[in-house]
Amino acid sequence: MLPALLAGQPEIALFLALAVGHAIGAIRFGPFQLGGICGTLVAALVIGQSGAHLDNDVKNVAFAVFIFALGFTGGPQFFANVGREWRIGLLSLVEVFVLLALLAIAVPLLRLDQGTAAGLLAGAATESAVIGTASEAIARLGVPAEQVRVLQTNIVTAYSVTYLFGLVSIVLFTSQLAPWLLRVNLRESAAQLWQKLGGENDMGDGQHSALPLLVGRLLRVERIVGKTVIDAERTVQLGVTIRRIRRGGDTFRPAPDEILRDGDVILAVGRRDAMVDFARNVGTELPDEPGMDAVQAEQDVLLTRKEVAGLSLARLRQVADVGLARGVYIQRITRMAHRIPPLAGTVLRRGDVLTLSGPQEAVQRVVPELGYPVTPTVKTDFVFLGIGVLLGMLLGALSVKVGQADLTLGTGGGCLVSGLIFGWLRARAPVVGSLPSPAAEILKDFGLATFIAAVGLSAGPDAVKLVREYGLILPVAGILVSVVPAAISLALGHWWLRLETPILLGAVAGQHCSTPTIMALTNAAGNGTPVIGYTITYAISNVLLPLLGPIAVAMAGALAR
Structure with a gap:
């Protein structure tokens, strides 16, 4: 009854996979969590045993929207980081070249087909977008439709197996093994870096310090009589501003050249650490004074x-x-x-x-x-969005003849480039177009989840065959392909680039585009310093890794001959 219903109405199978998959992905195993995308793939592979199948058009549209939104949100940071932060961004290039080198070894050694090779790369690098770009590349190989289907099935099956082991490996490596290898206490190192950068207590979401960064104080002028307001503010190194003065019965907003008089009551606002010295310079603190409040x-x-x-x-x-x-x-x-x-x-x-x-x-x-x-808005400019995706598809349809091969970006590469450009334009001129962050996030999440569910449903009936064929080889390969690039980046970053350990480990997490890893790493570090390195490599790898899909397919095809 249920298999017939799912096969007859695949849209039910789609949303069932999304719901069940995200429920699975939300389950925590200690510090580990599969996440909604991998959970959706697992659910889709199981539900796919019923024979439910989504049209390719649904899959293609979902992936195009996802990859455009990915490029759009990452565009400003990508272009900002490519030139300025080359030292940290170099680790993303290490990730790319080491992944390809390991793939070149694994393909002939393990006799991997093109689909399994691409799935191994996608899973070990924890980059779901590679599934889409590799699937497109396989569809353009010019082989029979049945062979295309089998190879695309192998991509998602290999990904689902290697992703889990790759994720666990990179989380353990960055948060536990790497600090041990470097003989560094991560929490102490992060605390020292935090203080070096001028920090105080780090607060997470939903938390507020009992000692806030900015404070206001009512002070009676006793020791800076005769100074101007601006000169009084300059008696401390960090920022303090005199917002109000009460003199006699009058309260007014002072000009910078206003002379302070004995007995004036002032409202000073500024950094708490500066306020301690400032209050000592000024005079007695008062608990309250009518009419002296000010809005921030x-x-x-x-x-x-x-x-x-x-x-x-x-x-x-x-x-x-x-x-x-x-x-x-x-x-x-x-x-x-x-x-x-x-x-x-x-x-x-x-x-x-x-x-x-x-x-x-x-x-x-x-x-x-x-x-x-940044004006809060809930409106999306669909003209801007539609033109962006359309231009990406047109760009992806262009091809260049090189020898006997047609080189093309495909829909994924085209929409990624288009998204990067449109995101950069939006950052340069925010009056053009509108794609609010929450809207872009749901396009990314729903687009990728729908695409993953579609390929998982199609792969379901044949997925078991690949697992039986390779057994434990894929999990072991996934661990190695995940950890080796990270280890090389760790060595280069520590001994050559001389990066601070928390920033270096954050950059290693970012080169894998792994959100669970940075969450585990910040927990281990005790503050947010690893995020500084993470955002740089994350922005670059988010663009480079999806482009490896077609390269992996072409490389595996060439090495298999």
Whole structure:
């Protein structure tokens, strides 16, 4: 009854695979979690035994939307990181070349076909997008349809087996084995780096420090009588701003050249560490004073100004126009959907979203000097989205004749390039198009999950054959192909590039594009310093790894002859 229903109405099978798969992916085994995509693939392989099959058009559209959204969200950071952060970004190139070298060894040694080779690479590198680009490449091989189906089945089966072992391996390697090999206490090293960058306590989502970064204090002027407001603010190295003065019965907002008088009551706002010294310089702190409250406005800004990108927060404060930026502080930094510690030594990158805090009028003055305001919106510009995907498909359809072979990006490569360009354009000119982050995330998640479910359902009946054929070979190969590039990057990053250990380990997690790995790593480190390295290699690998799908197929075909 149920198999007949699923086979007759494959859309039911699709959403069943999505629901069951994400439920499986949410189950935790200690620090490990399969995730929704791998869970969906496992569920689809099982449900696929019923004979349910989705049209190729559904699969192709879902993958095109996913890969465009992937490029769109990563575009600004990709172009920002390729040139400036070459030292850390180099690890993404190490990942690519070592993966291909290992594949060149594995194909003849294990007698892997093109589908199994591509699936091994996708699973061990924990990069689901490779499944789509490799499947497209196999469809263009010019072999019989039945052989295409078998090879595409082998991709998803090999991926499902090697992903699990590759994920567990890279999580254990970065969070446990690598610090031991380097003879480093990761938690102590991360704490030292945090302090070096000027940090205090690191807070996670939903947490707020009992000692916040910005504080306000009411102080009676006793020891800085005769100084101007701006000179009084400069008595401490870090930022403090005098927002209000109460003199006699009057309360007013002071100009920078206002002279402070004995008995004035001031409202000072600034960094807590600076406020301690400032209060000592000024006089007695008061518990309350009527009419002395002030509102702090917050505004998210997309950083696009090249003069600001590359500066640390400390350097930015030094070069900022005092009159323009007075009273404005950077509360948070978000990069590639990950929170970056807003420390004095944190370097800003184009594409960062900065959360500014300060007086409304001051914040509005500063925004154009940094980039564009990020206005919360729930609307998606479907003209922008449609043209982007369309151009990507057209670009993917172009081919160049090289010898006997036709080289083409395919739909996946074309939409990835289109997404990168459109994302970069949106970052440069946010008035053009609109694809809010939540909308882009659901396009990525739903598009990839639908594509994975579609290929899993098609592969279901034949998946068991591949597992029986290779047995334990695939899991072992998955572990090696996952850990060897990471180990080489670790050695290069530590002894040649001289990277700080937390940043290096974060970069290793990023070269695998592995979110579970960075989560485990930040837990082991005790703060968010590994995310600094992670976002750089993640942005680059997210573009490079999907392009390996066609290369893996071509390489396996050539080596098998």
